[in-house]
Amino acid sequence: MIEKIRVDLGERSYPIVVGSGAWGRIKEHLEGRTPSGTALVTDDRVGSLYGDTLLQVLSGADPNPLVITVPQGENSKSFDQLEYICRKMAKAGIEREGLVLALGGGVVGDLAGLAASTYLRGIRLIQVPTTLLSMVDSSVGGKTGINIPEGKNLVGTFFQPEAVFADVESLRTLDDRDWYSGLAEAVKIAITLDTDLFEYLESARDLGPGGGIDISRVILAACLRKADVVRRDEKEEGIRRVLNFGHTIAHGFEAALGYGEIRHGEAVALGMKAALRLSQDACGLSREHFERAMALLERIPVPEVNMHPKEIEPFLKRDKKSVGGTVQAVLVSAIGKSEFLPLMEPDLLLSALAEPGKREGRENDSVTD
């Protein structure tokens, strides 16, 4: 079954098409407005799996699309790859009515989105997410970006796609780590905004791939919440900041460990656990809700991270949400109810990374959960 949600942004509104066979709807979408040239941007892994299928889908609208392939992995979110894509498009003569079709996970979506938003000051963009993380979060809402050594996603734009097509069949080739990494972003939506989704995930016997959860339902629920948040606050001046729950810590780990060493969702899971611990003292999260949220997060496997929390401190200060050097924390006062607080002492967030029994003795407080 295929379902459609709308991100309501006036003239820039767009559909998110979710379900098995969703890619079949791309042709119909393009028939209304045929692009003058198409760049299919993908990575080497996704390109080899699904590139031909997409070329087939596109053939009615553009018989000769330009295929641009970048290396798989977080390191492709770089100025080098951005330049590579833009120069390829320029050499091929892609014009303003041209289209970038981003086929892949969050890396390809963020990078190709940034290329589409800056090349010729902006051309058309369609997101075709192939990972769970990009389906539940990054393909929706218009954030684009690349990393620099000083921090993750510090260079980017807000640039909405004209459509998102999430075909759940592509999740069949996802490895377990990427599955759980995507699930962590769905858990983020559940803990901060959606008690129904939380209860659904909490009651599932097996959250793993092939474990029986209705993944289209999870994607639709997450996208519905995200679409509503983006409609209310496209440029992250208010409510959208909630979507950064767990992300201040996560981005710190990703940058400090070296991009690609830990999956984004794994880092977000670590960050959410710290934010939950802090939420008990800072905004009255009850013991019951704390334990339920932690229990759900414990079901997301995260590799051991041997790093002293102090090593991520410099990255916290450069977090995009910081105001006047003060870290802004997204916390929760109950499951489904989030709060946004300035954090006068970033040390509190860092010490919340360790379980309470392990907080004493700085020599032992590298993060291991």
Ligand code: GLY
């Ligand atoms: N991934 C968070 C946001 O789109 O705002």
